[in-house]
Amino acid sequence: MVPVTGRLPSATALGRALRQQIAALDVAASCEAPDLWAASRDCSPAALLWTKARVFPHPPDVVAWPETAEQVAAVVRLAGQRQVPVVPIGGGSGTAGGAIPVRGGIALDTKRLTRPLRIDAGKGTVDAGAGTNGKRLDELLAKERLTLGHAPESLRTATVGGWLATRSAGVLSTRYGVLADMVLSVTAVDGSGEILRTLDGPSAGPNLLPLLLGSEGTLAIFTEARLRVWRRPRERWLRAVRFASLQDALAAVREVLRSGLRPHLVRLHDPLDTLFAGADPMRVPQPLKWLADGAQAEALRLALRAPLLLNRLVDALPASSLVVLGFEGEFEDDTAEEGEAALALCRKERGEDLGAAPAEWWLASIHRAPWRQALLFAAGAFVETLDVATTWPRAEPLYHAVRAATQGLALVRAHFAHAAPEGCALEISLVGPAGAPASESAEGSRDDAEMDLERAQEGREAAWNAALSAVAAEGASISHHSGVGSARQAFLHRELGEGTRQLRALKKAFDPHGILNPGKLLL
Amino acid sequence: MIPRDALAATRVAVVEEGEGLRLTPPSTAALTLAAVPPDGRIAEGRPAPAKAVGPDLDQLALGGGGRLCLVAAAWIRLFPATLAMPAAWRCSDVAAAVTALERLCEHRLAPARARIRAGPDGATVGMVWEGIASAAIERDRAARVLRETCVPAPEIPPNFVREPPDGNPVEVDARWASLRAWSPHGDLILFGLHSGGAFAVLSLPEAGPAEQCAALARAASARVIAPRRLRDAGPGWEAAGAGAAWERLVEALGGAS
Numbered sequence: 001m002v003p004v005t006g007r008l009p010s011a012t013a014l015g016r017a018l019r020q021q022i023a024a025l026d027v028a029a030s031c032e033a034p035d036l037w038a039a040s041r042d043c044s045p046a047a048l049l050w051t052k053a054r055v056f057p058h059p060p061d062v063v064a065w066p067e068t069a070e071q072v073a074a075v076v077r078l079a080g081q082r083q084v085p086v087v088p089i090g091g092g093s094g095t096a097g098g099a100i101p102v103r104g105g106i107a108l109d110t111k112r113l114t115r116p117l118r119i120d121a122g123k124g125t126v127d128a129g130a131g132t133n134g135k136r137l138d139e140l141l142a143k144e145r146l147t148l149g150h151a152p153e154s155l156r157t158a159t160v161g162g163w164l165a166t167r168s169a170g171v172l173s174t175r176y177g178v179l180a181d182m183v184l185s186v187t188a189v190d191g192s193g194e195i196l197r198t199l200d201g202p203s204a205g206p207n208l209l210p211l212l213l214g215s216e217g218t219l220a221i222f223t224e225a226r227l228r229v230w231r232r233p234r235e236r237w238l239r240a241v242r243f244a245s246l247q248d249a250l251a252a253v254r255e256v257l258r259s260g261l262r263p264h265l266v267r268l269h270d271p272l273d274t275l276f277a278g279a280d281p282m283r284v285p286q287p288l289k290w291l292a293d294g295a296q297a298e299a300l301r302l303a304l305r306a307p308l309l310l311n312r313l314v315d316a317l318p319a320s321s322l323v324v325l326g327f328e329g330e331f332e333d334d335t336a337e338e339g340e341a342a343l344a345l346c347r348k349e350r351g352e353d354l355g356a357a358p359a360e361w362w363l364a365s366i367h368r369a370p371w372r373q374a375l376l377f378a379a380g381a382f383v384e385t386l387d388v389a390t391t392w393p394r395a396e397p398l399y400h401a402v403r404a405a406t407q408g409l410a411l412v413r414a415h416f417a418h419a420a421p422e423g424c425a426l427e428i429s430l431v432g433p434a435g436a437p438a439s440e441s442a443e444g445s446r447d448d449a450e451m452d453l454e455r456a457q458e459g460r461e462a463a464w465n466a467a468l469s470a471v472a473a474e475g476a477s478i479s480h481h482s483g484v485g486s487a488r489q490a491f492l493h494r495e496l497g498e499g500t501r502q503l504r505a506l507k508k509a510f511d512p513h514g515i516l517n518p519g520k521l522l523l
Numbered sequence: 524m525i526p527r528d529a530l531a532a533t534r535v536a537v538v539e540e541g542e543g544l545r546l547t548p549p550s551t552a553a554l555t556l557a558a559v560p561p562d563g564r565i566a567e568g569r570p571a572p573a574k575a576v577g578p579d580l581d582q583l584a585l586g587g588g589g590r591l592c593l594v595a596a597a598w599i600r601l602f603p604a605t606l607a608m609p610a611a612w613r614c615s616d617v618a619a620a621v622t623a624l625e626r627l628c629e630h631r632l633a634p635a636r637a638r639i640r641a642g643p644d645g646a647t648v649g650m651v652w653e654g655i656a657s658a659a660i661e662r663d664r665a666a667r668v669l670r671e672t673c674v675p676a677p678e679i680p681p682n683f684v685r686e687p688p689d690g691n692p693v694e695v696d697a698r699w700a701s702l703r704a705w706s707p708h709g710d711l712i713l714f715g716l717h718s719g720g721a722f723a724v725l726s727l728p729e730a731g732p733a734e735q736c737a738a739l740a741r742a743a744s745a746r747v748i749a750p751r752r753l754r755d756a757g758p759g760w761e762a763a764g765a766g767a768a769w770e771r772l773v774e775a776l777g778g779a780s
Contacts, residue, residue, distance in 0.1 A: 124718055167575040178573045196764045202696040202746040204757030206587045210579035258603055260654020341656045389571035420572035422600055477571040484576055498566040499580045509772035521577050
């Protein structure tokens with residue numbers, strides 16, 4: 001890590017030379033300090049703590065903004081000749097550090113790869129550039145009464161290319177699938193500068209598309225995708241159901257999925273998360289904001305120093321678990337019919353129907369949650385979020401294993417989401433102390449800021465490593481939809497085993513010069 | 524874990540062996556695999572409904588014809604056995620019946636399996652839905668979608684969809700347009716239906732030879748995947764601009780080009 005300077009990163013000689021060469025390709029490029037800073041970070045907790053401490057450990061040498069696949073290919077070929085890294089960056093909303101240029105080089109910003117959308121309502125497809133913003137795409141499809149059915153919490157900032165690179169999933173995945181289920185074909189540039197266009201139809205040999213999806217910029221840079229779109233539903237049915245125990249709630253959700261019903265929303269909150277979700281008497285209108293404000297913030301910092309005590313207090317709370325269920329469709333009767341069938345299965349597991357209001361409240365707040373976490377960082381806490389995946393029989397043991405492993409290191413809250421007939425994702429938030437509030441840190445000395453950062457990163461990494469060790473030991477997958485990035489890399493070998501050799505073979509095939517996002521995916 | 528050595532041969536092997544399973548496209552039937560590349564070390568994935576841990580390495584074994592990896596074992600998705608909900612309709616011709624199925628897929632009402640057979644007065648399309656709570660709901664909604672273009676045919680026996688194909692069938696992986704283009708020729712059994720197309724077992728009336736059936740399927744731009752002797756290679760990675768990457772991949776894995 002470079003020393004704390006308090007200043008933005010400055011241009012390197014390599015960066016200035018690359019800028020000239022990239023500009024000669026008719027591609028916009030910059031090594032101005034604000035551009036280098038913006039391309040040096042994402043929304044990972046580690047990067048948020050860097051920002052609070054005014055540290056910029058991984059600036060690129062130059063930022064490039066190609067507008068076409070051909071321009072991307074030209075930049076990649078240049079990078080191959082110069083043997084410098086090329087790191088694609090989209091909206092910067094990743095939470096795993098996947099787009100951070102850990103070895104410098106060219107940050108290839110994909111946000112200008114925004115060719116006009118081609119919507120074919122008859123075929124149910126849309127062709128979108130990799131730089132297309134998620135929210136913008138959703139709005140344009142809505143005008144045609146269509147939907148992609150992809151609504152990650154990062155919808156407002158993420159890009160299509162980022163979704164492809166990380167195998168993204170959204171809150172509607174139970175009905176519409178994860179992004180990999182939505183992609184029909186892609187255009188991408190590999191590490192030798194070749195433009196690849198996967199086929200939208202039957203082909204021979206291994207399927208090229210899923211070998212590129214999720215490669216996090218290490219095998220190819222996505223420039224465009226053809227995605228499946230659906231008629232936008234008119235009606236929605238929502239319910240919150242309370243269960244006496246997590247076990248009952250998990251059994252009910254599993255039965256709903258195994259019955260063949262496909263809700264568009266399924267989220268199961270653990271007891272603490274149930275309080276935050278607002279269905280119990282302790283409901284606070286905006287819990288994260290309330291916690292980060294004034295006197296509560298001071299109390300929060302103090303309380304987080306004793307996470308074991310906090311978690312034990314949580315254990316003493318009523319153990320109810322909230323499930324939010326939703327169905328959507330063309331007709332009100334249809335959604336109600338499916339909803340009632342699901343409620344009947346919930347009642348068999350002693351679920352109590354709380355009506356639509358708590359679910360509506362939950363839905364309205366879901367896209368604000370990531371931004372409110374920033375308030376906790378500003379108040380002097382860190383929030384690490386993991387999304388891990390497993391099969392149904394392993395879901396509850398996994399939850400308890402992660403809680404047991406982390407309860408002495410951070411406050412733990414969790415929910416189960418992305419339910420499928422075979423299993424689900426467990427999404428865990430680990431909240432711990434991260435030094436002074438941002439306002440104090442900004443006015444304090446660099447030494448204090450550096451010490452705060454070091455302590456916060458140590459605490460954060462200890463909680464994170466304990467959680468992922470438990471996940472790996474339980475045989476679950478270390479990432480459901482956020483990717484590996486820098487954050488999970490240390491656990492990738494445990495996940496893939498001998499598969500890491502196959503991964504390296506793919507790297508040799510698609511990136512023979514080893515220039516695409518080096519230092520990620522163990523490559 | 525269910526050992527399925529035959530999986531290595533082709534992506535369709537799971538479907539061919541899928542008696543008792545709800546038929547799904549083979550690429551999604553396997554939750555994850557244990558694969559053996561030429562170096563002999565077993566690479567085993569972790570079973571989960573979805574993962575974001577890099578590229579989907581299972582794909583190196585599925586559909587590679589054993590050139591890159593062999594499959595040692597697979598985690599197969601299983602579904603609760605349910606009573607299938609059948610229904611049948613009459614359409615003006617086989618192409619109209621294919622279009623009716625495509626419409627159901629657009630409405631997310633794809634049946635687990637369907638059959639279309641030409642008759643003197645048009646075509647009969649039979650379907651079955653599965654799913655403990657969803658089958659009846661989906662069947663009723665399908666009837667609503669189809670009522671403007673098709674006529675209910677309650678006299679068709681429930682096992683219409685399950686009857687084996689006539690003559691010498693071929694199995695294809697096809698888009699809806701290909702299935703429509705083939706449709707004047709005969710009988711279609713469809714499974715793994717999705718919004719883009721389906722796997723289909725095609726057969727000709729009066730037991731026409733499989734070679735003729737395959738030729739007609741190819742003329743309609745469908746890819747023949749069974750029987751093995753007639754299987755189409757289909758467009759490979761070269762067609763995607765990845766021919767050089769394929770050669771490098773084969774070399775890196777020590778496989779057969």
